Each structure stands twice: as C-alpha cells, then as structure tokens.
Amino acid sequence: MKFTIEKAVLQNAVLISARAVPSKSPISALEGLMIEAGTKITITGYDLKKAIYTTVESDIEEPGVMVVNARFFTELIRRLPDGMVTVICDDSNNINIRCGKSEYNIPGLDYSDYPEMPRFNEIKKIEIPQNILANMISRTLFAVSKEEIRPVYTGTLFEIEDDELTLVSVDGYRLARRIEKIESSRLENCSFVVPGFALSDIEKICEDSDEPAAISVGEKHISFTMGSTVVITRRLEGDFLNHKKSVPENFRFIIKVNRQEILSAIDRVSLVLSDKTGSPVRMLFEDGTIDCKCLTPVGKAEDVCLCEGSGEGIEIGFNDRYLLDALKAAEKEEILFCLNTPSSPCIIKAADGTNNFTYMILPVRLHV
16 A cells, blocks of 8 residues: 655544544554545544544555554644655555655554444435534534433434424523524425534534535434545434424513623623532513622622513523523524523523524522
8 A cells, every 4th residue: 555645635634534533442443543545545533433534635556455543643644744745554554654854664553453334325315505504513512411311312403394404402401403494495304313422523524615514314324424524423313302392482571682791791790600509690580671690609799781671570590501502602693581480491592583593491490
C-alpha cells in the first residue's frame, strides 16, 4: 500500500473519522483508524455503536488497507510540516510516513481484527441543507436525557410528516422541539430516534452551507451523508413520548418578553445558585413585570424584567439551567411565556406566531 496526499487534506479527514474511535476498547483494532486505498482514500473510525468514514482524493500508487492507532496517528499528522505526505504499509503492517525531511516508521494494527461495519438496506431517504440540520440539532440536543433508565430518551426523535421534519428531545424535565420544511414533500411519513452521541458528531461535521445532508433510514440503522463524509449509527428502539399530546395548547396567562432581557436577568440572579443547594429561580409574573429572585446560603439576588401581559401574581420556580438552555436556543427577539398554574409546564415559543420551535419546562416545587 502506498499513497501520497496533501497534509491538510489528510489531517482534516483523520480528525473527522477519529470522532468515532473509542479511547479504550477490548478490541485493540477499534482504537485505530482503518485506511483503505482504492480509487480514493477512505478513512474509517468505528466504536461498534457508530461509524464515521470520509473519502478524499489522493495519488495512489499501490492499493491496500491498513489500521493505525488513531490517537498517535492524529498527533503525528498534526506535527508534520506542511506539504505532501507519503504513506507506505508493507505486508507485515509496518508503516512508513514521510513529509519533507520528517520520517516515521511505526507498527500498524492487524486489519483482519477490525470488525465489519454495519450495513443496511435503505428504506427511506430525505435531504435537508446541512446548515439547517446542524441548527435543528444544536437547538434540541441539550434536552436529550443523560440517564440510561429509558434508553430511547438518550436520543432525538426525527419525525417526518408531509413536507415537515420535526426534531424532539426530552429528558423527563423538559422538552425541546424544532420544525422545518423539507423539499421532499412526497416522502412517506415516518419516525425514528437517533442517539445523541451520534448527533453531536453530525452537528460538528455539517458545513455552514445549503449543501444537502442526505439521511438514509434502514430497519436498524440510519446514515447521514454530508459531502464525502458518512456517519452510520444504530436506531434507538422504544416508545417515544407523544409530544403532540404532551405539550399544552390552552393557557391562562401568555406573557410577551424580550428574550435577551429575560435571559440576562435570569443569568444575573442565578449567580448565587449552585448544584449543591438545588434552589430554583423564583419568577413572579405581575402586570407588566417579571420579578426574578434567588435565595441561597450564598446570598440573595433579585432582578426585574419588563413584559407585556399579566400573570396576576403567579409565582413559579424553575431550574435555572433548563430555563437558560431554552432561552439561548429560542433565537427570536421576542418570545412568549405560556402559563397555567405554578405546577403546570411552562411553554416558551415565538411571539411572532411562527411555530418552528417549542420549549417546555416543568416547574420546581417552591417551599415558602
């Protein structure tokens, strides 16, 4: 095996594929990157749950395949001088790497120990611009559950209905939902759950452009193709929350507020909070104002934000982090707090009537 490739191209491909390589594995080959030289160079990382492979152009003199420790190889390539890199691997898995005056001779791993990647028959396929997909993921991923008690909630629901794609994440205390139009309006309705660990990588791999990301759905796996990079991950099985029935539609109080102003007020008062105290942010919805207050052993903090509408003095407690996450993700200049009772979920949505995002947060019980 022998190929020559520009250092910057090789380094970028290695960094992308290395996202799927586990730091430790009982299968030593999985701690490596598999590099295949055929008509192009394909670099693969795999951790048995997800696989990432990317394909790049290269001058290939001898086709072949090799596996090299990912952590070491990534650092090696980073330290090489700029220029063309030549990689040679012999039949004994000895690898020679040259760039300019720099040269390395390192042992490779046995590629015959590298597990076969998952393959699946494509059932459905949709396309969505990469920048929109990345935005939808980033605005919902924070609400994915970290608990393995309900594995299906450690992922995000993708739901396709007519010409809309909906992403929903829940963790038992909050819900994040984003909706976007898709051009494939004739696509058959379907839904599937994608693990959060895969979506985190997909968000970073997506480019800030309207180039399409293709999502292919199989019976047990899903693949995301962004340009020359493919991410394959297993589907999460289980009954996901019926978000349409879980989100209230009728409210006693609807309060309009500037998103940045309320976000800043909550950020200021939450300075006296800590994970140890578990104290909530107290929000008192008056006529034209929202009083934010925190009281802990660290100290007392208060702030007031102007608003439109009245909550008739209703006071609700919230986890400050859940509230800040939702407000940061909301994007719109003006938002609505939709409320019923101190123990009912709070709904945050756009004040302009658009429905492309909805955030639901369960309140915290207040102790007088």
